[in-house]
Each structure stands twice: as C-alpha cells, then as structure tokens.
Amino acid sequence: MHIRFHSLTLSRPLYAKIPTMSKRILVVDDEIDIVEAIANILSLEEYAILKAYRGYDAVKTAIKEKPDLIILDVKMPVMDGMDTLHELRRKGFDNPVIVISGHGDVKTAVEAVRLGAFDFLEKPLSQNGLLIAVQNALNSPTETETDEPDGQNQIIGQDPAFIQCLRVAERIAPTTAPVLITGDTGTGKEVIARYIHEHSKRKKRFVEVNCAAIPDELIESELFGHIKGSFTGAIADKTGKFLAADGGTLFLDEIGDMSLKTQAKVLRAIQEKIIIPVGSNTPISVNVRIISATNKNLAHEIEENRFREDLFYRLNVIELKMPSLAERKSDIPLMIDYFAMISGKENGLKQVRFTDDAKALLAERDYPGNVRELKNLVERIVVISQKSTISMEDVKMILDNRFDIPAGDFQETTALPVAPGPSEIDFFKINSLKEFRDRIERLFIIEKLKQNKFNISKTAEIMETPRSNLYKKLEQYDIDVKELEAYYGKKT
Ligand SMILES: Nc1ncnc2c1ncn2[C@@H]1O[C@H](COP(=O)(O)OP(=O)(O)OP(=O)(O)O)[C@@H](O)[C@H]1O
Numbered sequence: 001m002h003i004r005f006h007s008l009t010l011s012r013p014l015y016a017k018i019p020t021m022s023k024r025i026l027v028v029d030d031e032i033d034i035v036e037a038i039a040n041i042l043s044l045e046e047y048a049i050l051k052a053y054r055g056y057d058a059v060k061t062a063i064k065e066k067p068d069l070i071i072l073d074v075k076m077p078v079m080d081g082m083d084t085l086h087e088l089r090r091k092g093f094d095n096p097v098i099v100i101s102g103h104g105d106v107k108t109a110v111e112a113v114r115l116g117a118f119d120f121l122e123k124p125l126s127q128n129g130l131l132i133a134v135q136n137a138l139n140s141p142t143e144t145e146t147d148e149p150d151g152q153n154q155i156i157g158q159d160p161a162f163i164q165c166l167r168v169a170e171r172i173a174p175t176t177a178p179v180l181i182t183g184d185t186g187t188g189k190e191v192i193a194r195y196i197h198e199h200s201k202r203k204k205r206f207v208e209v210n211c212a213a214i215p216d217e218l219i220e221s222e223l224f225g226h227i228k229g230s231f232t233g234a235i236a237d238k239t240g241k242f243l244a245a246d247g248g249t250l251f252l253d254e255i256g257d258m259s260l261k262t263q264a265k266v267l268r269a270i271q272e273k274i275i276i277p278v279g280s281n282t283p284i285s286v287n288v289r290i291i292s293a294t295n296k297n298l299a300h301e302i303e304e305n306r307f308r309e310d311l312f313y314r315l316n317v318i319e320l321k322m323p324s325l326a327e328r329k330s331d332i333p334l335m336i337d338y339f340a341m342i343s344g345k346e347n348g349l350k351q352v353r354f355t356d357d358a359k360a361l362l363a364e365r366d367y368p369g370n371v372r373e374l375k376n377l378v379e380r381i382v383v384i385s386q387k388s389t390i391s392m393e394d395v396k397m398i399l400d401n402r403f404d405i406p407a408g409d410f411q412e413t414t415a416l417p418v419a420p421g422p423s424e425i426d427f428f429k430i431n432s433l434k435e436f437r438d439r440i441e442r443l444f445i446i447e448k449l450k451q452n453k454f455n456i457s458k459t460a461e462i463m464e465t466p467r468s469n470l471y472k473k474l475e476q477y478d479i480d481v482k483e484l485e486a487y488y489g490k491k492t
C-alpha cells in the first residue's frame with residue numbers, strides 16, 4: 001500500500017494530455033465553493049462533472065450514474081467521506097475514488113486506501129496535483145466499463161409506431177447524414193440518438209452538448225474550443241465539443257434553444273467541416289456526424305425568425321419524429337415491467353412485478369411527460385409500495401395521492417416525497433403483518449434520525465444496531481437523509 005501526496009509531486013507538466021473520452025467525474029463536498037472550484041478545473045479538461053453535497057446523495061448518484069471517478073471529501077456532516085466510501089464499496093461501486101482531506105491526516109489516508117480509495121489529496125488542492133491524480137485514476141487498470149450489459153439502458157418498445165422509428169434509425173445509422181430528432185419531452189430523443197451512434201460505424205465518441213444549458217457567452221468556446229489567454233478565465237487551451245467528437249457523433253440537444261449568433265457559427269462549421277477555436281486563427285478540420293434534437297417546432301421557430309432556415313436544412317437531412325406515449329400505448333405494459341425491474345433492483349427488491357390490472361390502470365392514464373413520466377411514476381410506486389407484487393389497489397392508493405406525490409413532476413428524480421407522518425397512513429388498511437412492520441419501522445427510523453439531528457452514527461448507536469444495518473434500512477425504505485434533513489432541519 002502506498003499513498004501519494006500529489007500536492008508535493010509536480011513531475012508531469014500541466015495539461016500534458018487531453019483526455020480522449022468524455023469521462024464522468026462525481027465531485028462530493030459539503031462546501032459548494034470547493035465543488036465548484038474542482039468542477040471548474042476539471043471541466044476545462046473536458047471531463048463531465050456530476051456534483052453532490054452529501055454522502056448519502058453521492059452514493060445514490062454513484063449507483064445511478066456510475067461515474068468513472070469520484071472525488072470525495074472526508075469531512076462532511078451526516079455521512080462523512082469514510083462512511084460514503086464504505087457504502088460505495090458495499091454497493092459494488094468499483095470505479096476509482098480519490099479522497100480529499102482537510103488536514104493531511106495520514107490516518108485518514110491510510111483508512112481510505114484500505115477501504116479501496118485510489119488516491120489521497122490534501123487541501124488546499126493544487127490544480128496540477130488534482131489533474132494528475134485524476135488522470136492516473138482514470139487510467140488505472142481497476143477502471144471498469146460504464147456500459148454494463150446488465151439490462152440497464154435497454155430500449156423498450158414493440159409498438160409499430162416505435163418500431164418504424166427504430167428501423168429508420170438502424171438504416172441511417174451507418175451513414176454520415178445529419179439527423180434531426182423531434183418529438184415531445186420525454187419521448188426518448190436522447191435514447192434514440194445514442195442508439196444511432198451505437199449502430200453506426202463511428203466507433204469514436206458520442207459527445208453531447210445541451211445547447212439550452214450553456215450560456216451564450218460560453219457556447220462558442222464549448223463547441224469550438226479556445227486558446228489559452230483568449231479571454232478572461234481561459235487559463236489553458238480547451239478542446240471544443242466538435243473536435244472532441246472527431247470521428248464520432250456530436251449530439252446537439254435542445255438545438256431550438258441555440259442563439260442566432262451561435263447558429264451562424266455552427267452552420268459554418270457544418271458546411272466547411274472546419275472549426276476555429278476562440279482566439280485562434282488556425283482552422284482545424286473535423287469529421288463529425290451531427291445528430292440534433294429538439295422538442296420545439298422548428299418550422300414555427302423559423303417563421304418567428306428565431307431559427308435559421310439554412311441551418312435547419314443542414315440538420316434536417318433525415319428527420320426522425322419520436323412518437324408520444326399516447327401514440328404507442330401498447331408499449332406501456334412492457335415499459336412498466338422494465339422500469340419496475342430496474343427500480344426494484346435499485347431498491348434492493350427482487351423481481352418486482354405489477355399485476356395485469358395494475359398495468360391496465362396505468363395504461364389508461366395520460367402521460368404528457370411521456371416515457372419519462374411513466375418511468376418516474378413506476379419508480380415511485382415501487383419505492384413507496386416496497387412490495388414484489390404490486391396490485392391495482394396499491395397503484396390506486398398512490399395515484400389517489402395518499403402518499404403525497406408532487407403532481408406533474410416529470411423531472412428525472414429518485415427523490416422520495418418526504419416521509420408521511422403517522423396520521424397520513426391508514427394503518428388499518430394494511431393487511432399483511434410484514435407491511436405493517438415495515439411501515440412502522442420506517443417511521444421509527446425517521447423519528448430517531450430527527451431526534452439525533454440526522455447523525456447516522458449516533459442514530460445507529462441509540463437504536464443499538466450496527467451502522468451498516470442502519471444504512472441497509474435507509475436503503476431498503478428509501479429514506480433520503482439529506483432530503484429529510486433539509487425538510488426537518490429548520491424545524492428541529
Ligand atoms: N424506449 C425506451 N426504453 C426505455 N427507456 C426509455 C425509452 N425511451 C425513453 N426512455 C427513458 O425515458 C427518459 C426520457 O428519455 P430521453 O431523455 O431520451 O427523452 P427526451 O425526448 O430526450 O426528453 P427531453 O425532450 O425532455 O430532453 C429516460 O430516462 C430514458 O431512459
């Protein structure tokens with residue numbers, strides 16, 4: 001076992017290597033400023049950043065998103081870095097973790113490494129040390145592929161309306177023709193974009209840009225890159241997304257939200273197949289396949305002079321319109337089975353299934369948020385019911401809002417509604433002893449957490465149970481300590 005203190009070793013030059021694949025890094029610290037500082041440094045290097053401010057949140061995100069690397073602060077309230085690391089390993093997260101400690105505490109470092117941390121960095125972090133540690137961790141042999149063939153990320157559907165889309169996607173995948181994917185929110189535009197890439201001969205990267213999420217001042221540098229010193233804050237050369245996608249696919253998501261000024265530049269890049277990084281005058285030739293997506297009506301945007309017609313024709317060589325869920329109702333039962341299986345797995349429940357009448361009830365509903373809305377609803381039902389067979393009655397109870405589900409919430413979230421208080425559960429409607437016990441246990445744990453200011457170690461101690469068991473229970477009952485703390489924190 002050896003521990004490296006990178007803040008002391010500056011043997012390799014800064015920005016020695018630009019990463020060739022968009023690796024995803026989860027940064028975890030309770031101090032927002034530190035998360036932002038680390039994220040800023042890493043995103044200059046083309047890494048995609050996920051953020052969490054609590055250990056419990058980090059575990060959830062890590063399991064869901066499987067980042068390639070986690071950078072984890074040791075000192076955090078509620079669930080500290082060591083607890084978090086422990087939980088991550090227990091749940092099978094085996095990508096590298098770099099631990100950050102505030103006081104160069106060698107004991108903590110040793111413990112972290114023993115628990116399987118890849119490396120250890122001391123605050124204050126040096127930019128150089130951070131980047132080198134990150135590069136080393138990402139190049140380490142322990143790194144595992146993120147796309148595991150474990151049944152996650154499958155494309156579900158057999159309705160003719162959907163199969164038609166899929167066939168078109170497969171047929172055009174090997175070509176370089178630009179594809180514009182349209183369709184309402186949550187219909188699977190991104191899912192199909194990735195599918196096209198996977199079925200293309202372009203085995204290089206799939207690079208995604210969410211045009212709606214990047215401020216206008218930054219989008220040019222984001223897309224085309226920049227030269228060190230070309231504007232304030234450009235502290236190093238940056239590779240743009242076009243170049244990053246060279247030989248691969250560039251997915252321009254929410255293209256309808258791109259400003260006219262940027263549209264002009266994108267048009268030129270597509271037409272001439274060259275890009276010029278901000279601050280440079282050397283053109284670089286690029287070979288990218290463009291897939292764009294929008295839920296806006298671009299014809300209407302053109303009429304309103306918000307979208308360039310010439311760009312539209314460039315992007316829209318092939319248009320793929322994703323059907324709404326209402327247009328492929330026969331897929332709903334299949335999707336319920338699939339989403340139930342996934343969220344069951346995530347919540348430690350084996351072989352969750354919905355009875356036929358439960359599925360029929362769900363199939364009758366409207367889903368303005370389409371597949372995403374259905375997925376979230378199934379997830380919530382699974383989490384709230386905590387059963388392996390979910391009946392129509394169970395679904396009804398939840399749809400009747402007995403469990404306080406925020407209406408119309410189509411956002412991608414696993415957050416549970418705040419735990420219902422005793423008065424909100426009608427215990428005598430419950431038949432099985434096990435369910436009764438589970439519900440009571442859940443409430444009991446929440447109450448004890450509240451009494452102990454959401455300190456997990458202390459709560460476990462008071463409950464006279466090992467901390468690991470408490471974690472298991474928190475997971476089993478999907479108790480989100482951070483959310484509870486945020487909710488009750490001010491009241492206790
Ligand atoms: N055919 C499908 N099979 C399985 N999951 C799907 C399918 N289509 C969509 N999903 C899931 O539904 C959610 C929404 O899909 P996606 O992000 O691709 O939609 P979108 O059309 O890009 O939405 P938006 O317009 O809001 O960006 C994702 O969680 C995705 O995994």
Ligand SMILES: [Mg+2]
Pocket residue numbers: 189190253293
């Ligand atoms: Mg999308």
